[in-house]
Amino acid sequence: MKRSIILLTFIISTILCNSAFSEEKKSEEEILDTDKMVVTSTMSEKFIKDAPGAIEVITALDLIEMNAETLSDALEDAAGLVVTTESGRIIRPSIRGTGNKHTLVLIDGRRIVSGFKDMSGIEQIPVEMVSRIEVVRGPASALYGSDAMGGVINIITKKPSDSFTAGASASFGQTTYSEGDEYNGSAYAGSTFNKFGVFIAGGYRDKDRFDLDDAAPDDSDEISMKSLGARFTYDINSSNSLISGFEAIDRDFAGLRDLQNMDRERAINDKRLSYFIEYDSRLTQTGTLMLRANRSEHENDLTVTPPTNPIAGSIGDESHAERSLNQFEGRYTDMLNDSHLLTLGAEYVEETRKDASGMDNDVDTLSLYLQDEYQIVDPLYLVMSVRWDDYSDYGSEWTPRASLTYSIKSNFRFKASYGMGFRAPDFLELYVPTYMKQGKEIYEPNPSLEAESSESFEVGVEGEYKNFQGRVTWFDNSIEDMIDAVYYMSTGSGKSQKDYYRYQNIAEASMHGLELEGSLKLPAHFTLTGNFSYLKTKDETTGNELEGKPEHKGSLKLGYSYKPMGIRTNLRVTYLGDRYYETGDSEHTTLFKAYFSKNISKTVSLFAGVDNIFNRDDYGNPRYFYAGIRFDLNQEK
Numbered sequence: 188m189k190r191s192i193i194l195l196t197f198i199i200s201t202i203l204c205n206s207a208f209s210e211e212k213k214s215e216e217e218i219l220d221t222d223k224m225v226v227t228s229t230m231s232e233k234f235i236k237d238a239p240g241a242i243e244v245i246t247a248l249d250l251i252e253m254n255a256e257t258l259s260d261a262l263e264d265a266a267g268l269v270v271t272t273e274s275g276r277i278i279r280p281s282i283r284g285t286g287n288k289h290t291l292v293l294i295d296g297r298r299i300v301s302g303f304k305d306m307s308g309i310e311q312i313p314v315e316m317v318s319r320i321e322v323v324r325g326p327a328s329a330l331y332g333s334d335a336m337g338g339v340i341n342i343i344t345k346k347p348s349d350s351f352t353a354g355a356s357a358s359f360g361q362t363t364y365s366e367g368d369e370y371n372g373s374a375y376a377g378s379t380f381n382k383f384g385v386f387i388a389g390g391y392r393d394k395d396r397f398d399l400d401d402a403a404p405d406d407s408d409e410i411s412m413k414s415l416g417a418r419f420t421y422d423i424n425s426s427n428s429l430i431s432g433f434e435a436i437d438r439d440f441a442g443l444r445d446l447q448n449m450d451r452e453r454a455i456n457d458k459r460l461s462y463f464i465e466y467d468s469r470l471t472q473t474g475t476l477m478l479r480a481n482r483s484e485h486e487n488d489l490t491v492t493p494p495t496n497p498i499a500g501s502i503g504d505e506s507h508a509e510r511s512l513n514q515f516e517g518r519y520t521d522m523l524n525d526s527h528l529l530t531l532g533a534e535y536v537e538e539t540r541k542d543a544s545g546m547d548n549d550v551d552t553l554s555l556y557l558q559d560e561y562q563i564v565d566p567l568y569l570v571m572s573v574r575w576d577d578y579s580d581y582g583s584e585w586t587p588r589a590s591l592t593y594s595i596k597s598n599f600r601f602k603a604s605y606g607m608g609f610r611a612p613d614f615l616e617l618y619v620p621t622y623m624k625q626g627k628e629i630y631e632p633n634p635s636l637e638a639e640s641s642e643s644f645e646v647g648v649e650g651e652y653k654n655f656q657g658r659v660t661w662f663d664n665s666i667e668d669m670i671d672a673v674y675y676m677s678t679g680s681g682k683s684q685k686d687y688y689r690y691q692n693i694a695e696a697s698m699h700g701l702e703l704e705g706s707l708k709l710p711a712h713f714t715l716t717g718n719f720s721y722l723k724t725k726d727e728t729t730g731n732e733l734e735g736k737p738e739h740k741g742s743l744k745l746g747y748s749y750k751p752m753g754i755r756t757n758l759r760v761t762y763l764g765d766r767y768y769e770t771g772d773s774e775h776t777t778l779f780k781a782y783f784s785k786n787i788s789k790t791v792s793l794f795a796g797v798d799n800i801f802n803r804d805d806y807g808n809p810r811y812f813y814a815g816i817r818f819d820l821n822q823e824k
Contacts (some may be wrong), residue, residue, distance in 0.1 A: 239590030285337030326606025329588035336608035347384025358815025366397035739764035753786025
């Protein structure tokens with residue numbers, strides 16, 4: 188794996204340098220990711236090569252070839268991003284070591300309310316409706332607010348198409364030990380009728396628990412999840428349109444935990460519902476208006492058998508909690524003097540939380556933001572943004588950002604960004620004790636926490652040459668008063684060991700590193716894609732590394748596609764380096780996965796695959812085999 192990473196680094200560096208002096212026009216077959224449209228980095232449509240910052244696009248086809256059942260599966264190989272498991276089975280992303288509370292997850296630009304333990308578990312977001320996922324690494328608070336200090340993950344969903352589309356899939360999987368049986372199914376349909384369009388998708392997942400050593404905690408929970416979503420569009424006229432929709436998720440999961448020195452069965456029911464309506468208008472030839480109202484709701488019920496005793500001094504009760512988020516946003520975009528694209532927006536967000544103890548918590552934020560996309564000269568593009576947020580609990584803050592793109596040649600670009608951020612502590616960090624890692628870790632709250640502030644800078648080069656595309660990015664983040672769970676003691680030993688942490692403000696934390704990304708079309712219908720991230724973190728108070736941040740992470744994918752025979756297959760390898768913990772470093776992990784699909788007709792294909800091919804036991808999940816069938820009227824050949 189390390190040799191592959193060194194080879195990838197050499198290839199990217201060499202060809203990018205050559206690209207600075209060699210410029211070739213690409214044929215239609217050689218068009219790469221730079222020609223995809225993205226919206227997240229500026230809130231306006233841009234080709235990925237023109238958009239500021241480091242952006243990665245995960246397509247619907249990528250999701251299929253990963254056998255991604257949830258968003259967490261889809262993000263495992265993303266550059267500069269680590270997916271971590273928190274509080275039992277809640278999975279959260281962390282970009283560039285900034286932490287899972289600094290990465291904002293959106294659906295079509297809409298916010299979703301936090302879930303159990305005040306975390307929005309990305310494993311709960313289904314993929315049936317996903318058109319693509321845009322991952323923006325780097326400072327984004329100037330457009331999206333405090334949660335976007337590290338970056339943004341924006342899930343772009345499918346919309347009604349002009350013609351009728353429909354599809355379905357079903358699969359079955361099992362671990363190498365004949366445990367953990369998993370059944371998955373999904374279906375979708377949509378079309379447009381005159382001015383009205385509709386798209387509906389749903390999915391079902393049922394997974395048995397498994398435990399390799401027959402001792403608490405279970406290695407995998409029993410999971411049942413049902414999801415349903417829809418989009419409805421109406422074209423009022425050529426300049427005005429409406430879109431509305433919803434996403435509904437009902438999930439149950441249960442497993443054995445070692446809680447308060449006793450084996451206990453913990454079961455949770457999560458219900459999530461989000462719905463919205465949006466009005467889009469083209470007021471002038473260059474001016475557009477967007478008005479949107481969005482509501483997101485979450486409810487959880489937790490039962491522990493036998494029941495646990497309340498932790499001394501704790502406030503709040505997560506056995507039953509209800510959360511809601513109301514978001515109202517307006518945005519106007521227009522050209523000024525043929526060289527400035529101005530975006531002016533306003534947003535109001537109201538979040539409420541109520542738990543079984545009767546404790547209520549209401550927070551509201553009023554925000555204004557302004558962005559100027561300035562084409563200074565033909566090769567030089569500058570984006571300047573500023574956002575003002577007025578928090579009900581923490582006063583007001585300004586967060587600016589500046590990004591530039593300089594096109595040295597049409598196939599070689601230099602990019603740089605600088606931004607600031609701000610994040611207030613959430614309710615869990617302030618008041619509620621939390622069990623993490625299946626009860627092995629106890630995180631204690633701290634009502635005296637201060638808000639965080641950050642500065643972020645990145646610089647990089649990217650380019651394309653013939654069948655190659657690559658990017659090299661260096662970044663530097665610093666967070667003052669960073670909120671982190673700081674270890675202070677352990678009790679017990681072996682599987683009974685409990686590690687205790689308390690949320691504290693670190694005077695300053697720093698994170699810097701390097702990201703390499705590359706994609707190469709090889710002869711005989713093969714492609715090679717990969718990325719590698721180097722990350723160095725430091726608690727400036729103690730001089731130690733930050734816990735749980737891998738210094739190295741990389742992935743490689745060798746793909747093969749032969750359309751005349753309807754064959755798609757790939758072999759993927761992911762490397763996650765050692766991570767520092769006060770209680771002892773974790774070992775590095777290298778995972779191999781394989782996927783194969785074959786069309787048996789124009790609309791039907793069979794697929795199969797295996798995860799963790801070499802059954803690495805340090806991964807936590809053993810070797811997993813799966814197979815299934817997929818029906819798609821618009822299946823790519």
